Amino acid sequence: MIIKRFLRIPKTVFSIVLFLIRNLWKAKSMPIIPKGKAEGVEFLPCTKDLAPCIVRLYPGFHKGTKLGIAKRAMLRLAGRKLCLVVEDAINKRVVGYSLYYFNYRDIREKTVHEGDTGILPEFQGRGIGTAQRLHALRHFARCQFIEGVSSRVSLNNLASLKSNLKLGFKEKERYYDPIMGEERVYLVCDLAPYRESLGSEIIDENPQTLERENL
Numbered sequence: 001m002i003i004k005r006f007l008r009i010p011k012t013v014f015s016i017v018l019f020l021i022r023n024l025w026k027a028k029s030m031p032i033i034p035k036g037k038a039e040g041v042e043f044l045p046c047t048k049d050l051a052p053c054i055v056r057l058y059p060g061f062h063k064g065t066k067l068g069i070a071k072r073a074m075l076r077l078a079g080r081k082l083c084l085v086v087e088d089a090i091n092k093r094v095v096g097y098s099l100y101y102f103n104y105r106d107i108r109e110k111t112v113h114e115g116d117t118g119i120l121p122e123f124q125g126r127g128i129g130t131a132q133r134l135h136a137l138r139h140f141a142r143c144q145f146i147e148g149v150s151s152r153v154s155l156n157n158l159a160s161l162k163s164n165l166k167l168g169f170k171e172k173e174r175y176y177d178p179i180m181g182e183e184r185v186y187l188v189c190d191l192a193p194y195r196e197s198l199g200s201e202i203i204d205e206n207p208q209t210l211e212r213e214n215l
C-alpha cells in the first residue's frame with residue numbers, strides 16, 4: 001500500500017508540471033483580464049494578492065474539496081490572464097470567480113476551458129454569473145489563437161446550464177460521470193461572434209506583437 005502510494009508521487013508531480021507548462025506557455029501570449037462592472041459588483045483580474053481569496057472560496061462550491069496544487073500555482077503565476085475575480089462593489093469583499101485553464105483537449109481543439117464559475121448564494125440569480133462569463137468570453141475573444149471556450153456542466157445545474165446556453169455555448173457531448181453520479185454535457189462556445197466588434201484589440205499568438213508583461 002505504502003509502496004503503491006510512493007510510486008504515484010512521480011506521476012502526480014509530472015502531471016502538475018505538465019499542467020503548469022501548458023498553461024503558462026499559453027498565458028504568455030494573452031492580455032490581462034480587463035476590469036468591468038455588473039449589478040453591484042466589480043470584475044477584476046486575479047492578482048497574486050487576490051489568489052488566496054479564490055483558494056478560500058473554492059471549497060464552498062465543491063463540497064469542501066480544496067483547490068488542487070497545480071491550479072493554485074497557476075492562479076499565482078497566471079491568474080491575471082486566466083481568472084476573473086468578482087468583488088462586492090461596496091465592501092470590496094471577494095464574492096465569486098471564474099477560473100479558466102487549458103486541458104490537453106483544449107490545446108487540440110483551440111479552446112480554453114471554463115474550469116469553474118461560482119458566486120456566493122446572496123449574489124446569485126441577479127444575472128451576475130452570466131455577466132462574469134460574458135466578460136471572460138470577450139476577454140478570450142481578443143486572443144486570435146483561441147477559437148472557443150469549453151465547459152462541462154451537470155444537467156441538473158439549471159442556473160449554470162441556462163447561463164452558458166444564453167451566451168452561445170452549444171452541446172457537443174452528453175455523458176454520465178460515474179464519480180459525480182450525474183448526467184453532464186460538454187459544451188463549446190464559438191468566439192467568432194464575440195470577435196466581430198473587437199477590431200484592433202485582437203492579439204495574435206506571436207510574442208513579438210505583444211506588450212511584454214510579467215506573468
Ligand SMILES: CC(C)(COP(=O)(O)OP(=O)(O)OC[C@H]1O[C@@H](n2cnc3c(N)ncnc32)[C@H](O)[C@@H]1OP(=O)(O)O)[C@@H](O)C(=O)NCCC(=O)NCCS
Nearest residue numbers: 061117118119124125126127128129130158159160162163
Ligand atoms: C452557476 C452560477 C455561477 C450562475 O450564476 P447566477 O448569477 O446565479 O446566474 P444568473 O442570475 O446569471 O442566471 C442565469 C440563468 O439561470 C436561471 N437560474 C438562476 N438560478 C436558477 C435556479 N436555481 N434554477 C433554475 N434556473 C435558475 C436564471 O433565471 C437565468 O436564466 P434566464 O436568463 O433565462 O432567466 C451560480 O448559480 C453559482 O455560483 N452556482 C454554484 C456554483 C456552480 O454551480 N457553478 C457552476 C459549475 S459548472
